[in-house]
Amino acid sequence: MKKEVPLLITAIFGSFMVIDYFVPHPSVSAVGETLQQWAIIVISFSYVLGVANIARVNGEKISKRSRDWPFAIPLLMGLAFMLGVGIFGGIGERTLFNDFFLYAYTPMSGTMFSLLAFFIASAAFRSFRVRTLEAGLLAVAAVIVMLGRVPVGAEIWDKLPGIADWINNVPQMAAKRAILIGAALGAISTGLKIILGLERNYLGGE
Amino acid sequence: MEKIDRRYIFLAILLLVLVPLLVPIGLPIRVSREVQSGYDAVAEIPDGSTAYFAADYDPATMPELHPMALAALDQLFSKNCKVIGACLWPAGPPLLEDALRRIGEERYGKKYGVDFVNLGYKPGNEVAMVSVGRSIRATFPTDFYGTPVESLEVMRGAASLTDMAILVNISAGYPGTKEWVQQVQSRYHVTMVAGCTAVSTPEYYPYFQSGQLSGLIGGMAGAAEYEKLVGKLGTATRGMDAQSLGHLAIIAFIVLGNVLYFATKKKAP
Numbered sequence: 001m002k003k004e005v006p007l008l009i010t011a012i013f014g015s016f017m018v019i020d021y022f023v024p025h026p027s028v029s030a031v032g033e034t035l036q037q038w039a040i041i042v043i044s045f046s047y048v049l050g051v052a053n054i055a056r057v058n059g060e061k062i063s064k065r066s067r068d069w070p071f072a073i074p075l076l077m078g079l080a081f082m083l084g085v086g087i088f089g090g091i092g093e094r095t096l097f098n099d100f101f102l103y104a105y106t107p108m109s110g111t112m113f114s115l116l117a118f119f120i121a122s123a124a125f126r127s128f129r130v131r132t133l134e135a136g137l138l139a140v141a142a143v144i145v146m147l148g149r150v151p152v153g154a155e156i157w158d159k160l161p162g163i164a165d166w167i168n169n170v171p172q173m174a175a176k177r178a179i180l181i182g183a184a185l186g187a188i189s190t191g192l193k194i195i196l197g198l199e200r201n202y203l204g205g206e
Numbered sequence: 207m208e209k210i211d212r213r214y215i216f217l218a219i220l221l222l223v224l225v226p227l228l229v230p231i232g233l234p235i236r237v238s239r240e241v242q243s244g245y246d247a248v249a250e251i252p253d254g255s256t257a258y259f260a261a262d263y264d265p266a267t268m269p270e271l272h273p274m275a276l277a278a279l280d281q282l283f284s285k286n287c288k289v290i291g292a293c294l295w296p297a298g299p300p301l302l303e304d305a306l307r308r309i310g311e312e313r314y315g316k317k318y319g320v321d322f323v324n325l326g327y328k329p330g331n332e333v334a335m336v337s338v339g340r341s342i343r344a345t346f347p348t349d350f351y352g353t354p355v356e357s358l359e360v361m362r363g364a365a366s367l368t369d370m371a372i373l374v375n376i377s378a379g380y381p382g383t384k385e386w387v388q389q390v391q392s393r394y395h396v397t398m399v400a401g402c403t404a405v406s407t408p409e410y411y412p413y414f415q416s417g418q419l420s421g422l423i424g425g426m427a428g429a430a431e432y433e434k435l436v437g438k439l440g441t442a443t444r445g446m447d448a449q450s451l452g453h454l455a456i457i458a459f460i461v462l463g464n465v466l467y468f469a470t471k472k473k474a475p
Contacts, residue, residue: 021393029340032340033337033340033341033344036330036333036336036337036340037337037344039330039333040328040329040330040333040334040337040345043329043330043331043333044329044330046329047329091299091300091350092303092350092351093303093307098300101297101300102300102304105265105297106265106268106301107265109264109265109266109268109297110265110266110268110269112266113266113267113269114269117219117223117452118215118216118219118220120456121215121216121218121219121452121455121456121459122212122215122216122459124456124459124460124463125210125212125215125459125460125462125463126212126463127463128460128463128464129463129464129467130464139460142460143457143460146453146456146457147453147454147457149404149424149425149427149453150233150427150446150449150450150453151233151234151235151236151446151447151450152233152450152451152453152454153450154234154236155233155234161236161238165238165239168408168411169411169415172408172411173408173411173412173415176408176409176411176412177412180412
């Protein structure tokens with residue numbers, strides 16, 4: 001029963017959502033809408049599980065003095081603090097939660113992302129080697145698109161933006177379409193296998 | 207070459223990005239077809255109509271995406287459009303709130319609840335998107351502040367996405383533009399304009415060419431182009447000089463790295 005019931009639920013609801021997409025009848029749509037609300041509620045609970053899991057994993061890390069355990073302390077403190085000020089002080093404008101979000105979390109998060117620019121520059125210098133014809137084509141295309149997408153490209157050569165647009169709109173798009181179509185076919189196939197009960201990994205790695 | 211301290215590379219990038227921000231060069235900005243189409247699509251909706259603004263990004267991509275959100279909102283509010291904003295990224299609502307207040311309230315004197323609303327965050331990714339397509343009120347019973355949406359004037363006549371004149375999506379990844387096109391645009395045939403990070407833009411070109419996306423604003427460059435069209439130059443325009451020099455530096459590093467590599471290889475026995 002531990003396997004059969006989840007498989008049956010998946011088959012019934014999965015099939016219904018496929019029907020719902022193609023049959024725009026109000027009675028079908030009404031049931032579809034209810035099922036979607038259920039899904040949103042179930043997904044919302046996963047956040048509670050996520051918070052509990054972070055607290056458990058990092059709590060254990062501290063108690064066992066595992067590797068990098070001191071970093072778990074500010075993490076748990078930050079989690080508790082933001083939960084506390086959010087629940088008791090609100091999350092709207094001019095609240096402590098919003099101030100910490102805008103003036104602490106936002107710049108820290110932006111800083112982490114901006115570090116990419118430094119690592120990309122370092123990787124470009126140390127790792128991007130034109131050893132083959134393919135690597136050469138990649139390098140030429142990258143240089144043209146990088147220059148063509150910024151104002152300095154047109155200052156260097158006024159045809160560069162047009163060539164960059166062509167690369168984006170013709171060869172790049174052809175490759176991207178092929179990938180998208182392949183991925184879509186794969187998704188349909190996987191979806192059907194899950195609905196039919198042939199693909200059971202989601203039940204726990206069978 | 208391995209002996210070169212990479213901190214010199216970091217320092218070069220820092221200077222090349224920082225100096226043009228402090229001393230702007232003012233390189234001219236060329237508007238691309240994708241951005242012009244997006245601007246035109248928004249311009250074509252009737253004045254005073256309602257737009258759904260899906261702000262699916264978080265602080266990590268704020269420098270790149272927030273300027274285009276501000277520019278798009280500027281164009282919408284300048285047409286007296288009503289804006290219903292919502293997020294599928296948990297850290298998105300405060301950024302959406304900032305954008306709506308800064309442009310709607312401070313620049314155009316619009317009122318919260320009457321001219322615009324922030325519905326906040328909803329988990330569920332694609333499920334939430336389809337649900338919004340069916341019924342905005344069922345998906346978001348309350349707004350960011352917990353006010354029932356039925357009591358808000360801006361929500362009158364805005365039952366589902368099919369009531370919207372346009373869907374504007376600012377996307378940092380998943381869930382974002384691709385999912386909005388696949389789950390909502392293709393299903394409800396709503397006019398859609400997307401703004402996304404530069405690195406993800408190539409992924410959405412097929413949707414622009416097929417007409418599923420009426421416009422595509424790519425990265426900070428796209429945001430700067432949009433700012434130019436709207437006529438309100440902001441942080442994206444100021445950042446273009448820095449980005450230009452940054453790109454030049456990376457190209458120089460690729461060339462220099464290869465020259466040194468092949469020169470060293472030739473010398474080796």
